[in-house]
Amino acid sequence: MIVESSDQVPRLSWLKxxxxxxxxxxxxESRIEKGRIWPxxxxxxxxxxFEIYRxxxxxxxxxxxxxxxxxxxxxxxxxxxxxxxxKNKVDSTLTFRRSCREGVCGSCAMNMDGTNWLACTRFIxxxxxxxxxxxxxxxxxxxxxxxxxxHVFAQYAAIEPWLRSETPEPEKERLQSPEExxxxxxYYECILCFCCTSxxxxxxxNGNRFLGPAVLLQAWRWLTDSxxxxxxxxxxxxxxxxxxxxxxxxxxxxxxxxxxxxxGKAIAEIKRAIVEREK
Amino acid sequence: xxxNGTTDGNSTPARPRPLSPNIQIYRPQLTSVLSIANRFTGxxxxxxxVGLVIxxxxxxxxxxxxxxxxxxxxxxxxxxxxxxCTFAFFLHLCGGIRHLVWDTVHGFELxxxxxxxxxxxxxxxxxxxxxxxxxxxxxGWHL
Amino acid sequence: xxxxxxxxxxxxxxxxxxxxxxxxxxxxxxxxSGVQHWWAERVTAVALVPLCLWFAASIIAxxxxxxxxxxxxxxxxxxxSCMILLLIALFHHSALGLQVVIEDYVHSGVKFVAVIAVxxxxxxxxxxxxxxxxxxxxxx
Numbered sequence: 209m210i211v212e213s214s215d216q217v218p219r220l221s222w223l224k225x226x227x228x229x230x231x232x233x234x235x236x237e238s239r240i241e242k243g244r245i246w247p248x249x250x251x252x253x254x255x256x257x258f259e260i261y262r263x264x265x266x267x268x269x270x271x272x273x274x275x276x277x278x279x280x281x282x283x284x285x286x287x288x289x290x291x292x293x294x295k296n297k298v299d300s301t302l303t304f305r306r307s308c309r310e311g312v313c314g315s316c317a318m319n320m321d322g323t324n325w326l327a328c329t330r331f332i333x334x335x336x337x338x339x340x341x342x343x344x345x346x347x348x349x350x351x352x353x354x355x356x357x358x359h360v361f362a363q364y365a366a367i368e369p370w371l372r373s374e375t376p377e378p379e380k381e382r383l384q385s386p387e388e389x390x391x392x393x394x395y396y397e398c399i400l401c402f403c404c405t406s407x408x409x410x411x412x413x414n415g416n417r418f419l420g421p422a423v424l425l426q427a428w429r430w431l432t433d434s435x436x437x438x439x440x441x442x443x444x445x446x447x448x449x450x451x452x453x454x455x456x457x458x459x460x461x462x463x464x465x466x467x468x469x470x471x472g473k474a475i476a477e478i479k480r481a482i483v484e485r486e487k
Numbered sequence: 488x489x490x491n492g493t494t495d496g497n498s499t500p501a502r503p504r505p506l507s508p509n510i511q512i513y514r515p516q517l518t519s520v521l522s523i524a525n526r527f528t529g530x531x532x533x534x535x536x537v538g539l540v541i542x543x544x545x546x547x548x549x550x551x552x553x554x555x556x557x558x559x560x561x562x563x564x565x566x567x568x569x570x571x572c573t574f575a576f577f578l579h580l581c582g583g584i585r586h587l588v589w590d591t592v593h594g595f596e597l598x599x600x601x602x603x604x605x606x607x608x609x610x611x612x613x614x615x616x617x618x619x620x621x622x623x624x625x626x627g628w629h630l
Numbered sequence: 631x632x633x634x635x636x637x638x639x640x641x642x643x644x645x646x647x648x649x650x651x652x653x654x655x656x657x658x659x660x661x662x663s664g665v666q667h668w669w670a671e672r673v674t675a676v677a678l679v680p681l682c683l684w685f686a687a688s689i690i691a692x693x694x695x696x697x698x699x700x701x702x703x704x705x706x707x708x709x710x711s712c713m714i715l716l717l718i719a720l721f722h723h724s725a726l727g728l729q730v731v732i733e734d735y736v737h738s739g740v741k742f743v744a745v746i747a748v749x750x751x752x753x754x755x756x757x758x759x760x761x762x763x764x765x766x767x768x769x770x
Contacts, residue, residue, distance in 0.1 A: 210601045211517075223515050230511055238505040263505055271505050319507075322514025346509035356504060362651035409519060412509045413734055417657060448660040453668055454734070456526075457589050459518040459600055473595035480592055482665050526731065533724045540717075540755050543762035546704075547769070550697040573686075580682060583675050590672060618690055626694030 214465050217321075217334040224322055224336070236270075243272030246298050252279035256332060258290060260302070261342045263349050271349065273340075274299075280332060287335065288316050288327040291353075303352040311466060314401030318353050319345050324403035326466045344406035346415065360402050363419050367427045367445065372438035388434035395429035395474060397467055398422065404461035404471050410454040418454035419446075421461035421471030428474035431481065439481075447482050455479075517604045525582040528575035535572045570619065577614040581607040667726060674723035681716040701766060710767040714760050721756035725749045 231239050243262055248255050255277045263271040276294045283293035288306060295302045304327070305315040311329040319342040320330050327341075347355030373382075405411050405420035419427070424446075431442050446452045452475070461471040513519075545556035559565050585603050588594050594603055647654075692703055703709055728748045736744055 209605065210598060212598045214597060218514055218516060220515075225512055226510055226515055228511065232511055234508070234511065235506065237502055238508075240508065261507070265504070268502065319512065322512055323516070340512070342512055343507040345507055345513050347507050348504040349507050350504065355507065358651045359655065362655035365652050366655040407513065409510070409522075410734070414737075416654070444662055445660045447662050447664055449664040449667065449733070451660055453664040456522065456730070457586060458522040460513075460516065462595065462597060462600065463516055463518045470595055472589075473592065476589055476592045476595065479590070479665075479668065483669060486665055486669075529724075529727050530731065533728060536720050536724055537755060539720075540759040540762070543713075543759050543766070546697075546700060547762040547765040553697050553700070576682070576686070580679065584679065587672065587675060618686065622690045622693040625690060625692075 211463070214463060214468050215329075217330075218323055221336070239270050241270045241272045243274035245275040246277065248277035249279045249282075249297075252277075252281065254280040256280050256290070256335070256339065258294070258335075259338065259340045260291075260294075260353070261349075262302075262352050264301070265351055278332075283332075285331055285333070286328050287320055287330045287332055287341065290332055291327060291341075301352075303354055305354055312399060314399035317401035317403050317406075317466070318343055319406070324407045324464045324466075326401060326403075329466060344402060346406060346412045355406075357402060359415070360405055360420065360422065361400075363423045364400065364426060367419065367423055367430070367442070368438075369426050369430060371430075371433070371436055372441070373435065374437055382435045384434055391432045391434065392429060394469055395425055395432065398425055398429070398469055399467060400426075401466060403464050403466055407460045407464045409458055409460065410456060414450060414454050417450035419451050421455075421475065424452065424455070424478060425469065425471040425474040428478050431478065440485075443478075443482055443485065446478060452478060452482075517601060521582060521604050521607065525579060525586070528579040528582070531572065531575040532579055535575070538572075570615075573618055574611060574615045577618075578607070578611040581610045581614075667729075671723060671726045671730075674719045674726070677715070677719040678723055681712060681719055684712055685716055704763065704766045710763060713763045717756050717759040717763070721752045721759075725752035728752070 234240075240261065258276050258278060259273050260276060261271060262274045276298055278290045278293055280290075282297075283289050286309075288309060291302065291304055291306075304318070306328070307313040307315040309316075309328045311326050314326070316327040317324060318327055320327065321336045321340055324344055332339075341353065343349055343353045344355045347357070350356050371382075400422060402420075402422050404425075405415075405422045408421055410418050411420040427442065427446055430436055431439055436442075455472075455475045457472060457476070459472045462469075462473070465471065542556055542560075545552040560569060585594075585607055588603070594600065688703065688709065692699060695703075704713065725748065729745050732741060732744045732748065
């Protein structure tokens with residue numbers, strides 16, 4: 209009932225999706241059709257079924273939901289291990305991004321059982337009985353579980369995520385006190401997995417103009433960096449009814465961050481900074 | 488071969504890339520459910536505000552129009568609407584106070600978000616029940 | 631180069647646009663406004679907390695009173711002024727909130743018409759309500 213940290217898996221079993229039609233407001237090319245049910249392994253004692261979103265751009269068909277049966281004893285404990293098991297033993301065309309397998313690179317971000325998280329840090333045992341794996345929500349899909357992140361990375365570039373200073377470079381480091389450095393804690397650790405942005409309803413409806421929690425958290429990271437000298441210009445670039453103020457503090461972002469960061473709080477800090485320079 | 492979603496510049500692009508499902512599959516959580524409830528109750532209260540103006544205008548027009556208004560509110564459909572509006576009011580009030588606290592950049596830890604969220608739900612139910620119980624006693628309704 | 635779909639939850643529009651992703655993300659630049667709307671919403675909200683609680687408490691306390699009792703209550707200076715302040719704060723807050731809702735969900739040109747219509751209706755209704763209160767308070 210009371211969630212203390214984002215790695216607590218949602219437990220509510222009776223309301224897994226909003227009670228709306230499955231293909232509500234879905235355009236024809238995005239409609240998900242029934243997929244294949246792949247056979248279960250013959251001699252497996254513990255089997256877990258996964259419904260996985262598939263899309264093959266070369267086949268000309270619509271996305272579909274395939275059901276795979278995984279031998280849990282033959283495979284590692286994480287959902288990423290299950291995906292590898294399927295790719296190695298059942299269907300080698302299953303496509304997904306992955307790299308570090310330890311929750312630090314952000315490549316394997318996807319929607320599991322309705323919430324966004326990293327596949328390499330989600331335990332199979334924490335998945336629902338009817339486990340579902342979708343790509344990150346509201347993203348254009350290149351293939352299977354691989355989203356097109358071009359637009360969200362462009363939004364990241366738009367906030368100029370680098371140090372801006374007029375003061376000439378010092379001979380050695382730019383100095384920063386421990387207190388000033390601690391202002392970056394909770395913001396520099398972002399791995400740009402975009403779980404938060406993909407889970408934000410405001411970004412679903414206005415993602416072309418609203419920057420989204422990941423980008424705004426990084427915007428705050430640069431705003432709060434004492435070495436940066438462009439706070440005014442950064443706040444000017446953010447103060448916009450759509451870029452910043454589409455955030456209505458829904459807080460799906462904080463709930464879903466796989467690194468335990470707090471984009472909602474960062475956005476509230478930006479809003480406070482804007483009000484404080486006004487009053 | 489033209490890749491999906493791309494164009495070679497000479498012909499129309501192959502089929503556009505599909506959009507992954509969002510609200511169709513995303514899990515409702517306390518965060519999103521309370522937020523949409525705050526918006527929904529706000530919309531209900533906007534209609535209620537129209538009703539408030541109608542009620543005031545009926546009162547200004549004299550005792551007869553006021554009496555018509557009161558009987559409309561008094562019948563069971565009116566009471567259901569009024570009950571709904573009261574609950575919407577308290578939910579939006581408590582949710583709004585929660586938002587105002589967030590605007591001071593307090594209460595953003597997940598634990599605080601969840602505790603304040605459930606407090607809003609509980610407080611709305613309690614306040615609605617209290618308001619209706621008290622007004623029933625005031626109008627002299629006996630068990 | 632990718633096609634450039636617009637990120638709606640509703641029908642995405644595919645354009646064969648060669649605009650770079652950065653240009654699309656930058657759009658028309660920041661409007662440098664938005665905080666006034668945000669601040670006004672908060673100020674009216676803060677005003678509405680005591681005003682609405684007062685109104686609810688008064689309605690409950692006077693539940694079941696007749697027309698004469700209701701008129702007598704509104705005629706008290708406190709009630710008259712609080713009712714007028716309530717109507718102003720309520721409809722201003724409502725106009726701001728509804729504008730945000732329309733901006734969120736409506737993306738075509740209808741948006742501008744809808745926002746104007748809603749704002750005008752809210753302020754019009756506020757005036758109607760204030761006139762009604764004034765007529766009750768100062769009428770015969």
